[in-house]
Amino acid sequence: MKKHNFSAGPCILPQTVFKEASEAILNFNNSGLSILEISHRSKDFVSVMDEAQKLSLELLGLEGKGYKALFLQGGASTQFIMTAYNLLQNKAAYLNTGTWSTKAIKEAKLFGEIDEVASSADKNFNYIPKGYSIPSDADYFHCTSNNTIFGTQMKEFPNSPIPLVCDMSSDIFSRKLDFSKFDLIYAGAQKNMGPAGTTLVIVKESILGKVQRQIPSMLDYQVHIKKDSMFNTPSVYAVYVSMLTLRWLKKLGGIEAIEKINNKKAETIYNEIDRNPLFKGYAEKEDRSIMNATFTLTEPKLEDLFNDLWKAAGINGLNGHRSVGGYRASMYNALPLESVEILVTVMKELETQA
Amino acid sequence: MKKHNFSAGPCILPQTVFKEASEAILNFNNSGLSILEISHRSKDFVSVMDEAQKLSLELLGLEGKGYKALFLQGGASTQFIMTAYNLLQNKAAYLNTGTWSTKAIKEAKLFGEIDEVASSADKNFNYIPKGYSIPSDADYFHCTSNNTIFGTQMKEFPNSPIPLVCDMSSDIFSRKLDFSKFDLIYAGAQKNMGPAGTTLVIVKESILGKVQRQIPSMLDYQVHIKKDSMFNTPSVYAVYVSMLTLRWLKKLGGIEAIEKINNKKAETIYNEIDRNPLFKGYAEKEDRSIMNATFTLTEPKLEDLFNDLWKAAGINGLNGHRSVGGYRASMYNALPLESVEILVTVMKELETQA
Numbered sequence: 001m002k003k004h005n006f007s008a009g010p011c012i013l014p015q016t017v018f019k020e021a022s023e024a025i026l027n028f029n030n031s032g033l034s035i036l037e038i039s040h041r042s043k044d045f046v047s048v049m050d051e052a053q054k055l056s057l058e059l060l061g062l063e064g065k066g067y068k069a070l071f072l073q074g075g076a077s078t079q080f081i082m083t084a085y086n087l088l089q090n091k092a093a094y095l096n097t098g099t100w101s102t103k104a105i106k107e108a109k110l111f112g113e114i115d116e117v118a119s120s121a122d123k124n125f126n127y128i129p130k131g132y133s134i135p136s137d138a139d140y141f142h143c144t145s146n147n148t149i150f151g152t153q154m155k156e157f158p159n160s161p162i163p164l165v166c167d168m169s170s171d172i173f174s175r176k177l178d179f180s181k182f183d184l185i186y187a188g189a190q191k192n193m194g195p196a197g198t199t200l201v202i203v204k205e206s207i208l209g210k211v212q213r214q215i216p217s218m219l220d221y222q223v224h225i226k227k228d229s230m231f232n233t234p235s236v237y238a239v240y241v242s243m244l245t246l247r248w249l250k251k252l253g254g255i256e257a258i259e260k261i262n263n264k265k266a267e268t269i270y271n272e273i274d275r276n277p278l279f280k281g282y283a284e285k286e287d288r289s290i291m292n293a294t295f296t297l298t299e300p301k302l303e304d305l306f307n308d309l310w311k312a313a314g315i316n317g318l319n320g321h322r323s324v325g326g327y328r329a330s331m332y333n334a335l336p337l338e339s340v341e342i343l344v345t346v347m348k349e350l351e352t353q354a
Numbered sequence: 355m356k357k358h359n360f361s362a363g364p365c366i367l368p369q370t371v372f373k374e375a376s377e378a379i380l381n382f383n384n385s386g387l388s389i390l391e392i393s394h395r396s397k398d399f400v401s402v403m404d405e406a407q408k409l410s411l412e413l414l415g416l417e418g419k420g421y422k423a424l425f426l427q428g429g430a431s432t433q434f435i436m437t438a439y440n441l442l443q444n445k446a447a448y449l450n451t452g453t454w455s456t457k458a459i460k461e462a463k464l465f466g467e468i469d470e471v472a473s474s475a476d477k478n479f480n481y482i483p484k485g486y487s488i489p490s491d492a493d494y495f496h497c498t499s500n501n502t503i504f505g506t507q508m509k510e511f512p513n514s515p516i517p518l519v520c521d522m523s524s525d526i527f528s529r530k531l532d533f534s535k536f537d538l539i540y541a542g543a544q545k546n547m548g549p550a551g552t553t554l555v556i557v558k559e560s561i562l563g564k565v566q567r568q569i570p571s572m573l574d575y576q577v578h579i580k581k582d583s584m585f586n587t588p589s590v591y592a593v594y595v596s597m598l599t600l601r602w603l604k605k606l607g608g609i610e611a612i613e614k615i616n617n618k619k620a621e622t623i624y625n626e627i628d629r630n631p632l633f634k635g636y637a638e639k640e641d642r643s644i645m646n647a648t649f650t651l652t653e654p655k656l657e658d659l660f661n662d663l664w665k666a667a668g669i670n671g672l673n674g675h676r677s678v679g680g681y682r683a684s685m686y687n688a689l690p691l692e693s694v695e696i697l698v699t700v701m702k703e704l705e706t707q708a
Contacts, residue, residue: 003386010590012391018379021390025376032357036375036549036595037366039671073427073551074572077586081570107570190587195390197427197551197589216435216461218428232431233544235551236364237591241390317393 004339007317008148008292008330009170010190017244017334024240035240040233045240049229052243056200059246059254060179070201070221071229071239076100076169078219079186079199080107083142083165085219087184088112089211093138093162097154098125098147099323100167108142117141124324125150127284136161140183140207146171148191149321151294151328152287157181163207171291172200173249174333175259183207191291192333194242197235249333258333265331265340266290272344278302278351282324296326302354309353310346318343358693361671362502362646362684363524364544371598371688378594389594394587399594403583406597410554413600413608414533424555424575425583425593430454430523432573433540433553434461437496437519439573441538442466443565447492447516451508452479452501453677454521462496471495478678479504481638490515494537494561500525502545503675505648505682506641511535517561525645526554527603528687529613537561545645546687548596551589603687612687619685619694620644626698630705632656636678650680656708663700663707672697 005012028035029044038045053069072078080103084092088111096102096119108114115138118129125147134141140163146153148170157164163183172187179185183204190196201221208222217223223231229239249258270288273281273295282294297303310318320326329343359366382389383398392399407423426432434457438446442465450456450473462468469492472483479501488495494517500507502524511518517537526541533539537558544550555575562576571577577585583593603612624642627633627649636648651657664672674680683697 001386005387005391007391007393010391010394010587013388018388018390022376022379025372025379032355033359033670034367034372036372037359037361037364039361040364040550073429073589074432075427075586078428078572081572103571107572110568110570188587195591196394196587197592214464216464217457218432218435218461232429233364233542233550235427235589235592236544237549238551238589316387 001314004313004315004342005317006315006329006331006335006339006343008321008328009188009332010196011317011330011332012334013194013241013245014248014334017241017248020244021241035237040230040236045236046230048240048243049234052239052246053229055243055246055250056202059173059249060202062179062202065180066204066206067202068205068225070203070224071234071242072199072201072224073197073235075188075199076167076186077103079167079201080104082219082221083140083184083186084108084111085213085215086208086211086221087140087163087165089139091115091135091138093117093134093141095129095132095141095143096121097128097144097152098150100147100169101144104142104144104167112139120152125152126282128152128154128287134158134160134162138162140165142166146289146291148292148330149323151283151289151292153289153291155287163204171289173255173258174262174291176255189238189242194245195238197238198242200242245334261337262290262331262333265335265337266293268337268340268344269293269329269331272347276347276351278354279347282326291331293329293331294320294324294326296320299354302350305353306350309349310343313342313346315339315343315346355668358667358669358696359671360669360683360685360689360693360697362675362682363542363686364550365671365684365686366688367548367595367599368602368688371595371602374598375595389591394584394590399590400584402594402597403588406593406600407583409597409600409604410556413527413603414556416533416556419534420558420560421556422559422579424557424578425588425596426553426555426578427551427589429542429553430521430540431457433521433555434458436573436575437494437538437540438462438465439567439569440562440565440575441494441517441519443493445469445489445492447471447488447495449483449486449495449497450475451482451498451506452504454501454523455498458496458498458521466493474506479506480636482506482508482641488512488514488516492516494519496520500643500645502646502684503677505637505643505646505678507643507645509641525643527600527609527612528616528645530609543592543596548599549592551592552596554596599688615691616644616685616687619689619691620647622691622694622698623647623683623685626701630701632705632708633701636680645685647683647685648674648678648680650674653708656704659707660704663703664697667696667700669693669697669700
């Protein structure tokens with residue numbers, strides 16, 4: 001039976017990527033060797049890393065603009081530390097839009113003063129704060145572009161007077177933005193880019209080297225830049241599968257092409273959430289994420305029936321995060337529109353059966 | 355043509371592991387989903403993580419002895435920082451046996467005073483220092499059990515009056531030791547345990563929580579212990595393949611069984627290095643590694659001929675590290691004895707043709 005995987009991450013990747021990724025475990029580049037057993041210093045893997053870095057910058061429109069792309073380890077949680085270690089001398093400004101922003105703030109506090117410019121904690125993060133101002137005397141401004149758990153997404157980004165740092169873990173490569181507004185972007189791979197195990201960092205070199213503290217090598221962006229993400233053994237396979245996924249995206253037409261599909265998927269599910277009296281959206285409409293649609297049942301007694309229906313339809317990973325409850329349909333780049341249509345059919349079916 | 359992969363790491367893994375690892379990319383546990391697209395919080399993956407942790411302790415004989423096994427990210431290079439962050443209050447003692455020890459010392463110096471108890475830098479690390487004493491007023495003693503680059507290996511470990519910390523990246527699970535002598539063992543997976551992308555940490559819980567500094571969450575062993583290696587999304591696939599490799603080792607008879615094979619492989623190559631007048635071993639005989647045999651040609655003019663011969667035999671990854679030159683035959687757990695025998699045949703062939 002065909003599966004429809006709405007998992008919040010790690011999540012679905014393109015089927016052609018799975019196929020190639022599976023073959024490379026047995027015979028990579030027709031070398032007779034597995035990609036898992038070759039040296040990360042081999043010509044074949046260095047070429048994978050180069051291509052992954054190049055494709056990242058190219059797809060974001062950042063080639064030749066003073067940015068470097070790095071494939072590191074440790075997820076966004078390690079970036080919460082690295083951003084502060086490398087950039088926070090005295091004070092930094094943070095926008096708090098959810099669980100991940102809150103964690104980023106907590107870690108950064110070990111390195112300096114944090115000015116939380118605004119927060120949507122008052123309504124359990126179901127909206128994106130607006131109208132805040134960014135202090136020009138802070139070292140940088142940090143925000144989270146998409147909040148996986150709450151299903152909210154920043155639609156506009158401020159013109160920041162200080163370096164703009166953004167955690168784009170859950171919506172990078174999903175929509176056109178002027179990425180050159182950002183000075184540092186980081187993203188765990190396991191949503192739109194690849195499997196768990198590697199983290200993309202896009203950094204404008206000119207913002208580095210300004211803090212006084214000594215930075216341990218593995219936490220120092222300049223060390224990784226100098227070694228082209230090969231200061232130590234990278235997460236070879238995760239980088240390889242990310243590269244395959246970026247290749248797939250480029251072939252599809254890049255971010256512009258995928259954004260149209262993503263908008264169509266989001267429109268399809270939100271239309272049904274708004275139409276169907278049995279469902280209620282969690283996030284404020286204007287801040288709704290095109291990646292993660294969060295919603296609840298208006299009649300909790302229908303829970304078992306709804307769960308039976310979507311499971312029977314081959315749908316996977318629809319349960320909401322415990323911080324919100326209800327349901328979450330994660331619709332990352334590789335999720336086909338067809339899967340969203342199946343989910344909508346199931347939502348209509350519930351209305352018929354209820 | 356059959357390949358004989360002597361790569362220094364990432365390196366050969368068991369062929370049965372590659373097969374299963376390739377299948378799981380397309381259909382994991384008969385779920386119809388790829389292991390790359392499932393949630394790390396899913397029952398299926400939690401069970402993989404549990405089994406990997408349990409097998410690690412079981413194979414080392416450390417179950418029920420107050421140790422925890424963690425699968426983290428960032429390689430040994432991140433452990434150089436984490437060990438110091440978590441354990442170094444005032445002073446730590448380090449044994450310097452090569453490139454990796456030197457790097458570990460460099461990172462630890464950011465956190466406190468380092469007492470380098472002994473070093474073999476005077477002879478480009480071709481031996482293991484002995485007869486040093488460990489200061490009882492230091493917070494811990496750190497050593498590197500096997501030096502991949504130089505081909506040396508510690509055969510005995512000191513009875514340390516302070517916590518004993520060991521980087522076993524390149525020989526963990528390869529030989530019987532009294533592992534309960536150690537308080538913290540860490541190892542990048544990409545030699546005897548799995549692919550690049552995850553790092554095993556075995557830590558005795560009682561040594562933790564004693565430093566005064568605040569530790570960022572991702573660098574805090576206690577945080578990872580509390581969350582069973584799931585504080586954030588782990589490197590799912592690398593942990594899975596490590597688990598498969600540990601299962602393979604257990605089925606084979608555990609460390610005791612593999613040690614016999616490893617000793618036989620090492621004996622085979624070192625006998626030829628000592629017998630064949632065209633080759634010279636790099637490391638002092640008593641400190642020779644059973645994992646990495648380093649050697650040079652006695653007649654440099656034979657280099658091209660030798661290279662042609664081993665490449666023609668399907669041998670891969672035999673070039674030595676630039677710090678030593680010559681050749682390095684890495685013979686990790688999954689390398690069959692047959693591959694070493696082929697290499698020896700090639701070495702004899704050189705003698706005939708020279």
